[in-house]
Amino acid sequence: MPADTPGKPRASPRAGASAGASRTPNQPRSVAEHRKSSKPVMEKRRRARINESLAQLQSLLLDALRKESSRRSKLEKADILELTVRHLQSLRRVQVTAALRSDPAILGKYRAGFHECLAEVNRFLAGCEGVPADVRSRLLGHLAACLARLGPARRPLPLAPATEALEPEIYAGRPPPPAFDGLCPLPRPGAALAPIFLPGLALAAPGAGAQGQGAPWRPWLR
DNA sequence: TCTGGATTCTAGCGGCTCAA
DNA sequence: TTGAGCCGCTAGAATCCAGA
Numbered sequence: 001m002p003a004d005t006p007g008k009p010r011a012s013p014r015a016g017a018s019a020g021a022s023r024t025p026n027q028p029r030s031v032a033e034h035r036k037s038s039k040p041v042m043e044k045r046r047r048a049r050i051n052e053s054l055a056q057l058q059s060l061l062l063d064a065l066r067k068e069s070s071r072r073s074k075l076e077k078a079d080i081l082e083l084t085v086r087h088l089q090s091l092r093r094v095q096v097t098a099a100l101r102s103d104p105a106i107l108g109k110y111r112a113g114f115h116e117c118l119a120e121v122n123r124f125l126a127g128c129e130g131v132p133a134d135v136r137s138r139l140l141g142h143l144a145a146c147l148a149r150l151g152p153a154r155r156p157l158p159l160a161p162a163t164e165a166l167e168p169e170i171y172a173g174r175p176p177p178p179a180f181d182g183l184c185p186l187p188r189p190g191a192a193l194a195p196i197f198l199p200g201l202a203l204a205a206p207g208a209g210a211q212g213q214g215a216p217w218r219p220w221l222r
Numbered sequence: 223t224c225t226g227g228a229t230t231c232t233a234g235c236g237g238c239t240c241a242a
Numbered sequence: 243t244t245g246a247g248c249c250g251c252t253a254g255a256a257t258c259c260a261g262a
Contacts (some may be wrong), residue, residue, distance in 0.1 A: 039234090039235080039236095040233080040234060040235080043233080043234075043235085044233075044234090047232075047233075051231095051232095076229095076230070076231090077230085077231085078230095
């Protein structure tokens with residue numbers, strides 16, 4: 001039930017200004033009144049759309065996961081959303097695995113693109129005044145560590161002069177890289193931030209267009 | 223089986239943002 | 243300026259579930 005009791009309407013600065021004015025029965029309703037009366041309907045439709053889509057999502061999920069509807073009488077909305085996220089993540093991994101299988105060079109392209117991005121960040125920071133040196137160093141070190149988790153390059157990549165100093169850290173006995181699954185290799189156990197999704201990675205057609213055949217794959221251009 | 227607390231869902235509302 | 247849409251708050255209804 002609404003928070004308001006019928007006899008005690010909540011004050012509304014905008015609606016109160018005009019709706020409070022007296023009008024004769026034949027006068028058209030004021031804009032504020034019309035708005036006030038139509039809003040609950042709009043909100044109702046909106047909630048209906050949400051629920052309808054959630055219901056469709058649930059049936060699609062149960063179908064995709066081969067789960068009997070009767071196995072669990074009702075999935076909560078939060079469950080539906082969680083299962084959707086997991087299912088999409090698993091689909092993404094399957095796609096990336098297939099892409100890597102069909103074109104093993106794609107990881108190298110991604111790594112080269114990441115490397116170029118790192119160098120560009122370094123160039124940009126070098127031209128930025130007011131960025132503390134330790135902040136710059138930490139940021140570049142973090143990006144370099146991310147690059148390292150992708151695994152070593154098959155052949156040494158040419159480094160921009162300013163990034164050469166980072167290279168020892170890149171290859172300095174880092175733990176094995178996580179599975180390359182189209183997600184930025186940033187997340188650590190317990191990390192609060194969600195992994196950054198790299199759209200279109202799995203869909204990158206080998207050798208297609210300017211980004212094929214050895215060209216570095218640049219996530220930021222997609 | 224009943225009951226009471228916990229959890230989840232639903233709906234109305236005000237306030238805010240943003241595009242037209 | 244205005245209308246549409248989104249979001250958070252609130253409170254009642256519905257459902258679940260453990261314990262008596």
